[in-house]
Amino acid sequence: MTPDLSNNAYNPVASVRTTGEKILDAARSEFARFGLAGGRVDRIARSAGVNKAMIYYHYSSKENLYREVLSGHFRRVGQLLKTRLTDLESIQARLEAAADVWMDVFAEMPEFRSLVLRELAQPSSELLDQIADVLIGTGLPEAIPQLMSDEISAGRFREVDTRQALVSFVTMNIGYFLISPLINRVLSITDENDFIRNRKRAVIDLFFNGIKVRKL
Amino acid sequence: MTPDLSNNAYNPVASVRTTGEKILDAARSEFARFGLAGGRVDRIARSAGVNKAMIYYHYSSKENLYREVLSGHFRRVGQLLKTRLTDLESIQARLEAAADVWMDVFAEMPEFRSLVLRELAQPSSELLDQIADVLIGTGLPEAIPQLMSDEISAGRFREVDTRQALVSFVTMNIGYFLISPLINRVLSITDENDFIRNRKRAVIDLFFNGIKVRKL
Amino acid sequence: MTPDLSNNAYNPVASVRTTGEKILDAARSEFARFGLAGGRVDRIARSAGVNKAMIYYHYSSKENLYREVLSGHFRRVGQLLKTRLTDLESIQARLEAAADVWMDVFAEMPEFRSLVLRELAQPSSELLDQIADVLIGTGLPEAIPQLMSDEISAGRFREVDTRQALVSFVTMNIGYFLISPLINRVLSITDENDFIRNRKRAVIDLFFNGIKVRKL
Amino acid sequence: MTPDLSNNAYNPVASVRTTGEKILDAARSEFARFGLAGGRVDRIARSAGVNKAMIYYHYSSKENLYREVLSGHFRRVGQLLKTRLTDLESIQARLEAAADVWMDVFAEMPEFRSLVLRELAQPSSELLDQIADVLIGTGLPEAIPQLMSDEISAGRFREVDTRQALVSFVTMNIGYFLISPLINRVLSITDENDFIRNRKRAVIDLFFNGIKVRKL
DNA sequence: GATGAATGAGCTTTCATTCAT
DNA sequence: GATGAATGAAAGCTCATTCAT
Numbered sequence: 001m002t003p004d005l006s007n008n009a010y011n012p013v014a015s016v017r018t019t020g021e022k023i024l025d026a027a028r029s030e031f032a033r034f035g036l037a038g039g040r041v042d043r044i045a046r047s048a049g050v051n052k053a054m055i056y057y058h059y060s061s062k063e064n065l066y067r068e069v070l071s072g073h074f075r076r077v078g079q080l081l082k083t084r085l086t087d088l089e090s091i092q093a094r095l096e097a098a099a100d101v102w103m104d105v106f107a108e109m110p111e112f113r114s115l116v117l118r119e120l121a122q123p124s125s126e127l128l129d130q131i132a133d134v135l136i137g138t139g140l141p142e143a144i145p146q147l148m149s150d151e152i153s154a155g156r157f158r159e160v161d162t163r164q165a166l167v168s169f170v171t172m173n174i175g176y177f178l179i180s181p182l183i184n185r186v187l188s189i190t191d192e193n194d195f196i197r198n199r200k201r202a203v204i205d206l207f208f209n210g211i212k213v214r215k216l
Numbered sequence: 217m218t219p220d221l222s223n224n225a226y227n228p229v230a231s232v233r234t235t236g237e238k239i240l241d242a243a244r245s246e247f248a249r250f251g252l253a254g255g256r257v258d259r260i261a262r263s264a265g266v267n268k269a270m271i272y273y274h275y276s277s278k279e280n281l282y283r284e285v286l287s288g289h290f291r292r293v294g295q296l297l298k299t300r301l302t303d304l305e306s307i308q309a310r311l312e313a314a315a316d317v318w319m320d321v322f323a324e325m326p327e328f329r330s331l332v333l334r335e336l337a338q339p340s341s342e343l344l345d346q347i348a349d350v351l352i353g354t355g356l357p358e359a360i361p362q363l364m365s366d367e368i369s370a371g372r373f374r375e376v377d378t379r380q381a382l383v384s385f386v387t388m389n390i391g392y393f394l395i396s397p398l399i400n401r402v403l404s405i406t407d408e409n410d411f412i413r414n415r416k417r418a419v420i421d422l423f424f425n426g427i428k429v430r431k432l
Numbered sequence: 433m434t435p436d437l438s439n440n441a442y443n444p445v446a447s448v449r450t451t452g453e454k455i456l457d458a459a460r461s462e463f464a465r466f467g468l469a470g471g472r473v474d475r476i477a478r479s480a481g482v483n484k485a486m487i488y489y490h491y492s493s494k495e496n497l498y499r500e501v502l503s504g505h506f507r508r509v510g511q512l513l514k515t516r517l518t519d520l521e522s523i524q525a526r527l528e529a530a531a532d533v534w535m536d537v538f539a540e541m542p543e544f545r546s547l548v549l550r551e552l553a554q555p556s557s558e559l560l561d562q563i564a565d566v567l568i569g570t571g572l573p574e575a576i577p578q579l580m581s582d583e584i585s586a587g588r589f590r591e592v593d594t595r596q597a598l599v600s601f602v603t604m605n606i607g608y609f610l611i612s613p614l615i616n617r618v619l620s621i622t623d624e625n626d627f628i629r630n631r632k633r634a635v636i637d638l639f640f641n642g643i644k645v646r647k648l
Numbered sequence: 649m650t651p652d653l654s655n656n657a658y659n660p661v662a663s664v665r666t667t668g669e670k671i672l673d674a675a676r677s678e679f680a681r682f683g684l685a686g687g688r689v690d691r692i693a694r695s696a697g698v699n700k701a702m703i704y705y706h707y708s709s710k711e712n713l714y715r716e717v718l719s720g721h722f723r724r725v726g727q728l729l730k731t732r733l734t735d736l737e738s739i740q741a742r743l744e745a746a747a748d749v750w751m752d753v754f755a756e757m758p759e760f761r762s763l764v765l766r767e768l769a770q771p772s773s774e775l776l777d778q779i780a781d782v783l784i785g786t787g788l789p790e791a792i793p794q795l796m797s798d799e800i801s802a803g804r805f806r807e808v809d810t811r812q813a814l815v816s817f818v819t820m821n822i823g824y825f826l827i828s829p830l831i832n833r834v835l836s837i838t839d840e841n842d843f844i845r846n847r848k849r850a851v852i853d854l855f856f857n858g859i860k861v862r863k864l
Numbered sequence: 865g866a867t868g869a870a871t872g873a874g875c876t877t878t879c880a881t882t883c884a885t
Numbered sequence: 886g887a888t889g890a891a892t893g894a895a896a897g898c899t900c901a902t903t904c905a906t
Contacts, residue, residue: 019886033339037254041880051888053882058886062880117337120395121330123249132401141402158425163403164411164418167392170399172384175391179336183386185348186357187379195379202380209374210426235869257897267871272898274869451865465771469686473901483867485903490865494901546769552827553765555681564833573834590857595835596843596850599824602831604816607823611768615818617780618789619811627812634812641806642858667890689876699892704877706890 020058022048028069032111035118036066070119070127073112077105078134085138091147092208098140099173099200106177107196113177141166148211157211165211172203236274238264244285248327251334252282286335286343289328293321294350301354307363308424314356315389315416322393323412329393357382364427373427381427388419452490454480460501464543467550468498502551502559505544509537510566517570523579524640530572531605531632538609539628545609573598580643589643597643604635668706670696676717680759683766684714718767718775721760725753726782733786739795740856746788747821747848754825755844761825789814796859805859813859820851 017025026048030039041062045052059065084101088094106113119127135141145162152159176183176199180192189195233241242264246255257278261268275281300317304310322329335343351357361378368375392399392415396408405411449457458480462471473494477484491497516533520526538545551559567573577594584591608615608631612624621627665673674696678687689710693700707713732749736742754761767775783789792814799805824831824847828840837843 032337035251035253035334035337037251040878042878051886052880053889054887056881114337114339117333118251120397121248121251121333121337123330125397128398128401132398135398135402160421161414161418163405164414165422166403167399167415168388168419168422171387171391171395174395175387176383178394179387179390181336181341182344182348182351183383185344186351187382189379198377198380199383202377203384205376206381206384206423206426208426209430210422210424214425214430256895258895268897269872269899270870278897464769467683467685467766467769469683472899474899483865484901485868486866488902546771549765549769550683552829553680553683553762553769555762557829560830560833563830567830567834592853593846593850595837596846597854598835599831599847600820600851600854603819603823603827606827607819608815610826611819611822613768613773614776614780614783615815617776618783619814621811630809630812631815634809635816638808638813638816638855638858640858641862642854642856646857646862688874690874700876701878701893702891710876 019048019050019054022050023055023058023065024068024072027065028072028111031066031069032114036063039066070115071130073109073115074130074134076109077101077112077131078137080105081134081138081140085140091144091151092204094140094144094147095169095207096200096204099203102173102177103196103200117178156213158213160211165207169203169207172207173200235264235266235270238266239271239274239281240284240288243281244288244327247282247285248330252279255282283343286331287346289325289331290343290346290350292325293317293328293347294353296321297350297354297356301356307360307367308420310356310360310363311385311423312416312420315419318389318393319412319416333394372429374429376427381423385419385423388423389416451480451482451486454482455487455490455497456500456504459497460504460543463498463501464546468495471498499559502547503562505541505547506562506566508541509533509544509563510569512537513566513570513572517572523576523583524636526572526576526579527601527639528632528636531635534605534609535628535632549610588645590645592643597639601635601639604639605632667696667698667702670698671703671706671713672716672720675713676720676759679714679717680762684711687714715775718763719778721757721763722775722778722782724757725749725760725779726785728753729782729786729788733788739792739799740852742788742792742795743817743855744848744852747851750821750825751844751848765826804861806861808859813855817851817855820855821847 023044026044027039030044030047034040039062041052041055044065045055055062055065059068080101081098085094085097088097116131119125144166148157148160148162148165151157152162176196183189184192184195239260242260243255246260246263250256255278257268257271260281261271271278271281275284296317297314301310301313304313332347335341360382364373364376364378364381367373368378392412399405400408400411455476458476459471462476462479466472471494473484473487476497477487487494487497491500512533513530517526517529520529548563551557576598580589580592580594580597583589584594608628615621616624616627671692674692675687678692678695682688687710689700689703692713693703703710703713707716728749729746733742733745736745764779767773793810796805796808796810796813800807800810824844831837832840832843
């Protein structure tokens with residue numbers, strides 16, 4: 001059930017990592033920690049154990065290396081979404097699966113969070129376009145509101161703005177991961193893993209209780 | 217009802233902005249756009265219309281200037297929270313007020329979002345400690361779960377994990393602002409202001425419908 | 433017998449030091465510690481307790497202030513030499529008096545040593561010209577070798593190169609003060625004052641035993 | 649008899665000087681002329697004919713480059729002392745050899761004098777510790793006074809303070825070199841080389857005549 | 865005389881990138 | 886592919902000096 005997102009997800013066989021892969025790995029962590037502007041080519045080379053010139057040989061520029069790092073992540077996320085969200089009929093099943101994917105993504109791709117946050121901070125980010133394309137490509141942003149409308153028509157969901165509802169669901173899931181360092185401090189959460197484990201159920205519970213037709 | 221968060225919130229009378237304030241204003245926008253590492257002292261000086269050395273005269277280092285920018289924001293946020301969240305009894309009133317504050321903060325302090333996102337991206341950020349302190353200082357992180365517990369005991373709220381519920385509420389509100397560029401693209405939201413206007417009601421509606429005791 | 437070289441030698445009445453004097457005092461110690469290139473106008477102003485612009489008001493430039501510091505020293509040294517070396521007949525009396533003066537100069541004008549060393553380090557120093565003039569002005573550099581020649585003619589001194597002998601006498605005296613930090617370390621001299629007290633006698637003793645006619 | 653202390657002493661084959669050596673050579677002369685604070689990295693780079701960044705590539709900082717310059721000198725001096733002061737029995741032979749070494753050092757390492765003077769001017773110089781160690785390492789500071797004591801016990805030397813005597817010998821030798829620009833002016837010495845050539849004999853003569861037991 | 869703020873030139877250092885081997 | 890050395894542009898910062906009040 002858990003996906004294959006082990007350490008070597010990006011580089012299946014660690015023992016024969018090519019120079020290009022070593023650079024990519026080092027760059028991933030460098031850019032996650034310091035961002036594009038703050039990341040240092042020297043540091044990447046050193047922590048990859050290769051000569052600095054090799055970075056230019058393989059990736060031609062720091063900025064391009066950064067792009068490679070990001071597109072690697074998105075390829076992986078897209079692939080996960082595609083694999084895990086097919087053949088699911090009910091809206092609940094789909095949303096649960098999506099929640100799972102995000103949890104896995106953040107759990108197993110530790111640098112992803114930082115990279116995305118920094119991209120979100122930039123006024124015009126070509127990267128966001130890429131993510132958006134990946135997400136739209138899953139068909140979910142269109143399908144989910146449509147399914148909700150169907151449920152509303154069928155009298156099972158309350159009359160809500162379906163896009164707002166979708167945004168609510170997404171932010172409850174992703175939002176926690178994005179601002180977890182802040183939340184952990186404010187709520188004195190010490191066992192983060194435990195909190196995350198319960199998170200999915202809590203979100204699903206609140207969301208469907210909030211959207212389904214019930215009587216007071 | 218809307219607060220005085222106009223452009224000159226930090227410098228009431230624009231016409232007599234001191235050099236220090238001009239620098240701070242320029243720095244705010246520079247760091248929001250490019251981050252600490254990407255921000256350029258030259259550019260700040262130029263766009264503030266002052267000599268570069270003045271930045272060091274007034275703020276002693278680029279990093280310290282950055283800190284001043286951030287702490288200025290937090291002071292403002294803390295002050296807003298303090299002003300707007302007092303004398304409110306019911307949990308609903310409090311959460312609505314908090315939602316209003318966040319909406320205002322993001323609407324009126326355009327650089328805040330970027331700055332916070334970049335800080336969230338950093339593994340160890342002393343700034344997050346500052347925000348956390350501001351938030352804890354409002355008493356809300358303790359009060360809200362307590363009020364929820366009271367409602368649960370009184371049979372009015374369902375048996376939910378109160379901290380998870382709080383996190384859900386917060387992320388539904390803040391989360392949208394943080395990832396709005398992405399959401400806007402994915403959901404093809406063109407009139408962002410319109411979406412934001414409806415957002416508060418949608419969140420409150422979903423949240424309380426989801427947490428209150430009702431019958432199916 | 434000991435001269436009036438107390439702390440306030442340069443500024444007779446400390447309690448009413450003018451701004452110009454305060455600056456001069458601070459500058460003296462600053463330039464002694466860091467040299468002309470390493471000395472900082474800011475630091476001088478701060479440690480003098482005056483505004484930086486005052487330095488320019490009173491001394492017009494850093495370099496000029498430096499010159500004032502040095503010429504203050506030389507005036508003092510010249511004055512000392514003049515006072516203490518007059519009315520002395522015998523060569524021994526004169527050399528002893530000169531040794532005393534140097535000892536007093538180094539003992540009571542703590543910054544002098546550093547300043548002179550730095551000037552000596554510079555290939556072309558107008559300051560050295562000034563000192564040289566002061567020294568020549570005392571008449572000693574001409575008188576002493578002449579007196580030695582007389583002694584030689586009279587058969588009391590051995591046939592030595594009188595200028596070399598004078599240089600030997602001077603370096604034995606001054607030389608120690610110039611390189612004392614080094615000598616103290618190498619010879620593990622802990623009680624420097626004690627060593628200095630004995631120095632004069634040792635020099636005189638060695639010099640005259642070395643130069644007088646004796647039999648093996 | 650004279651040692652190989654030609655211009656390229658530090659870099660035996662001038663035609664293949666490495667970049668690091670070129671920098672070191674340029675730095676040596678720059679720091680000798682202007683000191684650490686007054687020395688300019690730009691100037692060093694230009695006069696070495698290399699890119700400024702190379703200085704940081706090879707020596708990581710201006711201060712460190714300065715340290716390298718000095719330790720290079722001290723290594724050389726230590727080596728000279730070690731080579732020239734072995735296998736010498738009599739105290740006279742040893743002192744003469746030491747005097748020769750110092751004369752050679754000052755004659756052939758033209759920058760040494762300035763560098764040492766500036767270091768002597770600094771209140772706390774780690775460099776002086778290094779020189780002191782080199783000197784102590786030669787064993788002379790301990791051996792010479794001991795030899796003098798032996799001579800005194802044997803009735804050949806007069807009863808003198810042996811450390812004072814050693815200091816006298818050293819300052820007569822080194823002292824002249826340190827303050828030569830001053831002495832030359834005061835005594836109108838035009839042919840410095842001639843004076844230096846005679847200096848050694850004059851010092852030895854005065855010293856031993858002064859310390860040996862003789863009769864008036 | 866005295867001050868705080870301002871200036872401009874120049875400082876040390878950094879860093880992405882390229883070159884020669 | 887791989888390396889160590891090199892480059893040039895620009896970065897952050899300093900500092901002697903001056904100005905307005």
